[in-house]
Amino acid sequence: MEAGYNPRSVEEVFKDFKGRRAGLIKALTTDAEEFFQQCDPEKENLCLYGFPSEQWEVNLPAEEVPPELPEPALGINFARDGMQEKDWLSLVAVHSDAWLVAVAFYFGARFGFQKADRKRLFNMINELPTIFEVVTGAAKKQQKEKSSSVSNHVSSNKSQSNSKSGKPSKRQSDEEEEEDEEEHGEAVCGACGDNNGMDEFWICCDICETWFHGKCVKITPARAEHIKQYKCPSCTNKRPRP
Helix, strand or coil, X not given: CCCCCCCCCHHXXXXXXXXXXXXXXXXXXXXXXXXXXXXXXXXXXXXXXXXXXXXXXXXXXXXCCCCXXXXXXXXXXXXXXXXXXXXXXXXXXXXXXXXXXXXXXXXXXXXXXXXXXXHHHHHHHHCCCCHHHHHHCHHHHHHXXXXXXXXXXXXXXXXXXXXXXXXXXXXXXXHHHHHHHHHHHCCCCCCCCCCCCCCCCEEXXXXXXXXXXXXXXXXXXXXXXXXXXXXXHHHHHCCCCC
């Protein structure tokens, strides 16, 4: 699956971590419907894999013993129909977080990272919200509270439109600008899980109030101007529970 891929420096391991993490977040958010369908309880023990290429895959565990890399949680498909979908996705997210850390520190141990390198790697990882926090919305809770009074659902650093932009206009005071920048600085993209790119175009789902990079959900500023109510991929694909 990933034969011969061995990141050796702290930066390379962290890049590997971020790629796998992005793939897993995609599976559990924007691709949740497809992921749900692939986890058929009638199949054998299945695992959710994330790859450095930011892709994901549901597959059987590796046959070799011991495996080349630590394995994700086994049998995630068996619990699918025994609990609410959101609870099941949250459970898979927790196990995915544990797997990501295991893989990162497996590389660290294999290539002899010293105490300082291990600490630096952990600190870099710890700066990112966990997959569980992204999936459950915990990473956005504080940001949601601050933005509850903001009726606009589009955020663009370049756009100054009062009806669509979540960024401050030139007429706001310096204090208001600082507060608004802080608010968006805490926003986490519901698709990729990152909070960088504050100078990029963002859009907020009017249903779940989750913020997304426009590029992650393929929405441009021009297209957003014609959207009266934006529904993110997860809310669009959400199926009513019986």
